[in-house]
Every structure is written in structure tokens, then in C-alpha cells.
Amino acid sequence: MDKRIEKLKEINIILSKAISKSNKFWFEHILPSQSSTLSFEEAEKELNAILGEYPNDANFWRMLSNVKTYTMDYADAITALEKAIAIENKQKDKTQLMELSAHKDVVKPKPKVKKTTSALAKKDLPFFKYHPEPTLTGAFETDNVVTCDCCKKPTDVYYTGPFYSVDDIDALCPWCIADGKAAKKFEGSFQDDLNVDEVDDKQKLLELINRTPGYRGWQQEFWLAHCNDYCAFKGYVGWQEIEPLLNEFADIETDLANAGGLSLADLPKYLKDNGSCQGYLFQCTCCNKYRLYYDFD
Template sequence: MDKRIEKLKEINITLSKAISKSNKFWFEHILPSQSATPLFEEAEKELNAILSERPNDANFWRMLSNVKTYTMDYAEAITALEKAIALENKQKDKTQLIELAAHKDVQKPKPKVKKTSSDVAKRDLPFFKYHPEPTLTGAFETDTVVTCDCCKKPTDVYYTSPFYAIDDIEALCPWCIADGKAAKKFEGSFQDDVSVDDVNDQQKLIELTERTPGYRGLQQEYWLAHCNDYCAFKGYVGWQEIEPLLSEFADIETDLANAGGISLADLPKYLQDNGSCQGYLFQCTCCNKYRLYYDFD
């Protein structure tokens, strides 16, 4: 195998792993997770090394631009992509450069320890098997201190929707969700138990619907499963977010057919985060394969 192709594949694997662990999406203005940062650094180091030998290879400049985009180093991402364009002048790169330019003045945040005036929020957040990063996905808000409608305690980490109940619920703390108190007190659920894949285990369904924060869909939310267990919700995605992960999906063409019938070939034209066709990324908690659901506004 050509050493260049071999190196491209090697770095692409590292970059794909970094993206899958980053807990963020394309132009989301947050830093990658701590587990992803070393992988992005490794990919950047490898790219800089190969570019010192192959400065006229546009593919490596594109990959470096992708790394810098995820780490919010937008000025460096623009420089790398401009070098790729100078070498190959592809329209796709030019379009991406326009997007990058719109973010060039965004300040990269500094990692910081979250402070709170709420005693209850100083506790460690509970772990949700089917929604492991609810703060990063936006399921939990952290902009102010509110009172949980269930336990009546103050919290600066809280959930607002969706929650299906007769009572009008304004905010729930993570702990009342995790131990099932909120669902029991208000006789409600966080996911419609009809809008889920079939899993042959009633306790797993209870954990999903009564003890897991939901996500916001444009229409009715639907929860996917794999390996006879519900998947973990990873976040909101468009084509740019899932393209590097295509080889890691269980069966994306079946997912597309089940959700509404868009073909894989047409997906880049329609699927866009915060667009009219919104994607929702799930990951199997057993085999780590991805699954995709989407809907329209």
C-alpha cells in the first residue's frame, strides 16, 4: 500500500476517534471533552509531521483544518484550508471556508471549574446510561439557580422538557430524574413509551422513560435501540457531524429508510444541525455502533 494512503487512513482513524469522543459538533462553541483532547493533539502532531514532508498534499491540509475547527482554533483552521484550496481549488473547500470565516472572531473558551451558589448542585451529577452527557446536549440548563418542582430544593443544573405529565412542570433537578421521584410524583415520563424501538426488557423501558432526561425533536421524539438495549443519545447532528463516522454505523441505510426514506446519497443535501431536517445521533451501549434518527420541521 502507498505510504501516503496508509498515513491518511491512520490519521483519519485517530481523528474519527477524537470526534466521536469530543461530545461536541462541528461549529458548536464549546471545547472538546477531556478524553478527546489528547486524540486531537495526536492527530495534529502526526499531520504537522507529514506536512513537513508533503507540504503540497491538500488532503493533509484539509484534515488539519478539521482538527483546528473542532478545537476552536478557527484562524489556524482557515489558514490550513486556504493552503488546501491553493493546491486543489475545490468548491467544497471554498464553501467550508466561508463557514469558517463566519466563526473566525469567536473566542476560544478557557477550561474552568464550574462554581455554584446552590448546595444541592455541588453534588456529583448522576450518570444516565441512555443520555450520558445531558449538559453537553443541552438537556440540562445551567444558566441560573431554580427550584426543582419535585424536591423543592435549589439547583443550578436543571431540566425543562420534554416531560409528559398532567401537571405543568417548569424545572426538575437531575437527582429527582435519576432516582425516579419526578416520574412517580407527577405520574409522568420523559419519553413516550410508544415511540421507542422494541426491547425485550420492561426494566430497561422504565429506566428510559422514567429515569432518563429526554431530547427535543422537531416532531415526536423517537428512541432507537440496538443489541436488545436502548441506545445512548449522543446529540443533535447534521451531515458534517456524521460524515466522519459513516463506517461506524450499524446500518445507516435502514435507519434512513425507517425515519422517512431519504437515501444516503441525498442525505448531505438535507441533513443539517439546526436545519429543517434535524438529525439525532444514538450509540449502542453494548457494541458502540451508531444509529441515526431524523425528522423535519
């Protein structure tokens, strides 16, 4: 496969994760959340590297412009988009450039310095088979020091996502999720066991619902499976993020039909990260094929 296509896929995933946890909208004049900053920096680093090899690829300049727009570096975003226009001269880019230019004088605020005294922050995070990058997907927040409702210890890595329990839970640390203490103590689960694909192994189901951080959907979250095992949740996506991956899906047409009836031709119009039609990307832990779920607000 062409190195540029492979890089485009990799950086798209990084960028979509950064955007999904940035806690801001397009041209909203606030800095992205601290938890997303590292992902934006990683995407920018990868883009600068690949542009050194392929300076005439407009796709990478567009992506760099997107990064700079989210981080409120509007002058740099304009420069990158102008380079894309010089290469391909697309009307869509010109329209976006006009919109960008209207924000060029907005002053970027100074980032708040994160202070933490949490001893837990120095510990390695546990690995979650079905949610392997929870800080990148935004499942774990890292912008404050809180007390875990389960172990009562301070932590600056914590979960506030879906948890089905009669108790009112504010935050859970990764370690109480991974060892099952949180689910056991509060008799709860992180995923409704009725809203999962069928897998012929009860232990895998228990690992998913009791020891795996969930994700946030517009409606009821659904967890996909493949190769008789639950898939890994990879993040929140729109058409822009999945288009380079279309050849790597197990059966995207079936996924679309099962989720709500959209066709592949509908996706460029409707599917948008942080939009009214939100996509959720999963990947098989066995064959690495992708699967897609989506819902509407």
C-alpha cells in the first residue's frame, strides 16, 4: 500500500481522537481540553514529518490546517490551507479559507497550567482489551484531581462515562475498573449486556461489561463483535475519518443497515464526528477488520 495512504489513515485516527475529546466545536474560541493536547501535538508531529517527504500532497496540508484551527493557531491554519489550495485549487478549501480568515485576529488564550499531587498519576495505566486507548478516546479524563468513588483515593486519571448502577457515581479510577472492584462494589456495569453483539463466551461478556470503560453515545450505546469476540472501541468518527479505511471494514454495508438503515452513499452527507449523526469505530481484536456503529442525537 502507498505510504501516503497508510499515513493518512494513521493520522486521521489520531486527529479524530483528538477532536472527539477536545470538548469544543469548530471555530469555538476556547482552547481544546488538556486531555486532547497531546493527541493534537502527535498529529502535528506526524504531519510535519510526512510533509517533509510529500510536500505536494494537499491532503496533509488540509489536515495540518484542521489541527491548527482546533488549537486556535489561525495564522498557521491559513498558511497550511493556502498551500493545499495552491496544489489542488478546490472550491471547498477556498470557502473554508474565507471562514478561517475571519478569525485570523482572534487572540489565542494562554493555556491553564495543570497542577496535580496525585500519587496515582505516576502508575502505569491498566490495559483494557476492548478499549485499549481510553485516554485518547476521552473515556478517561485527565484535567483535574478527583477522588475515586470506589477506592476513595485521589487520581488525576478518572472515568465519568456510562455506568449502570443504582448508586450515584461521580468518578472511578482506571484500576478499580480494571480489577472489577467498581462493578462489584456498586453492583453495576459499564455496558448494558442487552446491547452487545452475541459472543459465545460468558467470560468475555463479563470482561466487557464489568472491567472495560464504556463510551458515550447519543442514544443507547451498542458494542460490536467479530470473530466470536468483542471488538476494541477505537473512537468517535465521521465520514472524514473512515473514508480512508473503507477497504478495511469487515462489512460496512451490513453495519450501516443494522445500526439504522443508512447506506454507504449517505455517509458523506450525514456522518460527522461531533455531529447529529455520530459514528463509533470498532476494530476486531483477532483479524483487525473495522466495524462501524452510529446513532442520531
